[in-house]
Amino acid sequence: EAGVVQSPRYKIIEKKQPVAFWCNPISGHNTLYWYLQNLGQGPELLIRYENEEAVDDSQLPKDRFSAERLKGVDSTLKIQPAELGDSAVYLCASSLSGDNEQFFGPGTRLTVL
Amino acid sequence: KQEVTQIPAALSVPEGENLVLNCSFTDSAIYNLQWFRQDPGKGLTSLLLIQSSQREQTSGRLNASLDKSSGRSTLYIAASQPGDSATYLCAVKGDYKLSFGAGTTVTVRA
Numbered sequence: 001e002a003g004v005v006q007s008p009r010y011k012i013i014e015k016k017q018p019v020a021f022w023c024n025p026i027s028g029h030n031t032l033y034w035y036l037q038n039l040g041q042g043p044e045l046l047i048r049y050e051n052e053e054a055v056d057d058s059q060l061p062k063d064r065f066s067a068e069r070l071k072g073v074d075s076t077l078k079i080q081p082a083e084l085g086d087s088a089v090y091l092c093a094s095s096l097s098g099d100n101e102q103f104f105g106p107g108t109r110l111t112v113l
Numbered sequence: 114k115q116e117v118t119q120i121p122a123a124l125s126v127p128e129g130e131n132l133v134l135n136c137s138f139t140d141s142a143i144y145n146l147q148w149f150r151q152d153p154g155k156g157l158t159s160l161l162l163i164q165s166s167q168r169e170q171t172s173g174r175l176n177a178s179l180d181k182s183s184g185r186s187t188l189y190i191a192a193s194q195p196g197d198s199a200t201y202l203c204a205v206k207g208d209y210k211l212s213f214g215a216g217t218t219v220t221v222r223a
Contacts, residue, residue, distance in 0.1 A: 004156075031209075042117070042202050042213025043157070056210070091156060098209035101147070104157040 002026070004105035006092050012111045018080035021108045025073070025094030032069060033102060034077050035091040043091050049075065050098065079110075087112045115140045117205055119214035127222050132190035134217045136203035141181050148177050148188050149202045151216065157202065161188070193221045 005024040013019050025032050030051050035043035046065070048056040051072035060067065064083070069075040079086055089109050093102040116139040126132060136146070145164045149157040161170045161177045163186070169178045174191040190197055200218045204211040 006156075041215050042204070043211075044213070045210055048209060093157075099144070101159060101162055102211060103159065104149075106156040109154070 004092055004094055004103055006090075006105040006108055008108055009106060010109050010111075012113065013082055015084055015112050016081040018078065019082050019110060020076055020078045021090050021092075021110075023075045023077070023092030023105060025075070025092070026103055029094035029096055029103075030072070031095045031098050031100075031102075032075050033093040033095075034067060034075070035093065035104075037089040037091055037107070039088070046077070048098070055098075082110075082112045084112050086110060115143075115205060115207060115212040117203060117212050117214040119201075119203060119217050121217060122215065123218045123220075125220040125222060126193055128193060128195060130193055130221075132188075132193050132197070132219060132221075134188040134190075134201050134203075134219070136186040136188070136214055138184045138186075138205045138212070140205075140207065141184050142207060143181065144206045146177075146179055146186050147204045147206070147211070148175075148186075149204065151200045151202060160201075193219075195221045195223045197221050 032049040034046040037043040047060045049069045067077045089107040091107045092105045095102045118137045147162045148160045163170045163179045176189045179186045198221050200216040202216040204213045
């Protein structure tokens with residue numbers, strides 16, 4: 001069974017540029033999560049989807065971050081415009097439902113210059 | 114807000130020694146606790162999941178205990194090997210959300 005797929009794995013951009021990350025969850029998993037992991041810290045939840053509905057986006061900086069999960073499968077996280085402080089690893093995870101074990105993708109490492 | 118602390122932040126041991134990694138959390142109202150492994154530049158791999166009603170879980174050389182009332186969990190890795198070198202994170206689950214510690218970076222010297 002394929003795991004959570006993320007792309008790109010690495011992204012380097014200039015500040016003020018837009019950037020987008022893509023996640024394909026494990027087949028059949030209804031719940032999808034985006035996490036932000038800064039260097040030397042644990043991941044922090046940005047947004048949680050149940051199917052196509054964002055049920056928890058309280059930690060998402062909505063002035064520059066946006067996310068969507070069309071058709072309740074793949075998801076895209078966007079930053080526009082990117083700032084130097086956005087340099088981090090962006091992790092996607094999925095689970096059968098909100099009660100179940102979460103499985104993580106390899107992450108996208110973003111560097112903003 | 115749930116706060117998760119992992120001590121020590123880093124640990125270096127010779128091969129063959131047993132590893133003891135500690136995790137503490139402030140809010141005992143949790144659904145479960147998970148231990149993850151993260152290799153440099155990689156995502157998180159789940160090692161063990163302990164439900165709130167359980168006291169421990171074992172998988173091979175790994176054993177994790179949970180004392181929910183005192184807000185503590187310990188991960189034991191027996192007979193460490195160089196391949197165990199990684200960062201180990203614990204995460205507690207409440208209301209669908211995982212709250213992570215900052216991790217313990219382990220180096221096993223050959």
